[in-house]
Amino acid sequence: MVEHEQLDLFELISECYSSIRKKIEEKWSEISDITISNSEWYIMMKIYKKQPTISSVTKNVRISRQATHKFIKKLESKGLVEILPGNNNRDKCIQLTNIGELCVEKYIVLKKDLEMKIQEKIGNEKYTIIKEILQSEWGN
Numbered sequence: 001m002v003e004h005e006q007l008d009l010f011e012l013i014s015e016c017y018s019s020i021r022k023k024i025e026e027k028w029s030e031i032s033d034i035t036i037s038n039s040e041w042y043i044m045m046k047i048y049k050k051q052p053t054i055s056s057v058t059k060n061v062r063i064s065r066q067a068t069h070k071f072i073k074k075l076e077s078k079g080l081v082e083i084l085p086g087n088n089n090r091d092k093c094i095q096l097t098n099i100g101e102l103c104v105e106k107y108i109v110l111k112k113d114l115e116m117k118i119q120e121k122i123g124n125e126k127y128t129i130i131k132e133i134l135q136s137e138w139g140n
Helices: 009-031 038-047 054-059 065-077 098-122 124-135
Strands: 081-085 092-096
Touching (some): 009 098, 038 054, 038 065, 038 092, 054 065, 065 081, 092 098, 098 124
C-alpha cells in the first residue's frame, strides 16, 4: 500500500472505498456460499422492498444498460431476483426473491457492523465530520 500522504484526495477516497468493499466481501464470504459482485449488490439495494420496472432500474444505476441487464440475468440465475410482468406487455418488473431479501438484510447488517467498527476506531467526532463532508454538495 502507498503512503497516505503521497495520495491525492481521489486516490485516498478510492483506496478507502476499495478497502471497505474488500472487508465486506470477506465477511460476506464467511457467512454465505452465494457470490454477489459489487454491481449485483448495487442493483439489489436499488430494488430492495420495491418492485420497479427493469427500465427504471436501468435508468437509476450508474451502470450501462447492457451491463445492468446482464447483472439482472445473473441475479435471476442465482435465485436472488425474479422478473414479473409489468403494467404493460413491454416493460417487466423486478423484485428480490425471499432469498434475495435475506441476503440484502444480512448485507445491511455487515455494512452497519463495519461502519460501527470504523466509528469506534476513528472516534465519534471524526466519524461525524467524515459523514458531513461526504454528504455535502461538492459542486460536481
